[in-house]
Amino acid sequence: MKLIGMLDSPYVRRVAISLKAMNLLFEHEALSVFNDIEKMQAVNPLMKAPALITDEGTLLIDSTLILEYLERKCDPSVSLLPKELNQFTYSQSLIGIALTLCDKAVQLFMEYYRRPPEKQYQEWGDRVGRQLRIGLDLLDQQIKVNEAGYLVAQRMMQADIVVAVVLNYLQKKLPQYYQDDVSDTLKAFSSMMEAKTVFTALQWDK
Ligand SMILES: N[C@@H](CCC(=O)N[C@@H](CS)C(=O)NCC(=O)O)C(=O)O
Structure with missing residues (x-):
């Protein structure tokens, strides 16, 4: 592959x-x-x-x-998805929030760093920034890091991966949003995940 x-x-x-x-x-x-x-x-x-x-x-x-x-x-x-229905539903809900955050973070980056300043559309940027903050709040309210350090099971699952990946994207590409709008719980989760071998092996530079 x-x-x-x-x-x-x-x-x-x-x-x-x-x-x-x-x-x-x-x-x-x-x-x-x-x-x-x-x-x-x-x-x-x-x-x-x-x-x-x-x-x-x-x-x-x-x-x-x-x-x-x-x-x-x-x-x-x-498999990175839980078999049990309630756990699966919870995992899908976290993945949905995290994927929306990916969309919003990429859109914001494009709006502010790729689009020429004279062509930026402030109303759109504000809307996307608001969606990003709402998504981060939702995530913060809904996650509970378990004793193994994960979100849905005793090992790393898809929800852990996508949540960690979007937090890392924010930290590197939109540091101001990361600093101001990401909770301490999410920041701690991000650091814990980024320290794992599978994450360090697939790091990237700004
Ligand atoms: N929903 C897609 C989103 C993928 C996406 O937007 N990728 C961006 C790079 S971060 C891209 O291909 N941008 C170029 C384009 O859309 O033409 C997925 O989950 O793969």
């Missing part, structure tokens, strides 16, 4: 960390959706990241769809 995309994308990083956590072998091609357009288009005409090329040569796009595929491919003992 080959994973395409840069680790500064929280979506790419969540897939890369999940692949490792699932003990699945993969190659990683760190192509940028902005700076490697031609190479990116050659593998993924839609120019989105992440993209996964399966061993059979099928192109999969969208982190959630890729992870659904990987869930079927991995050994059930390393």
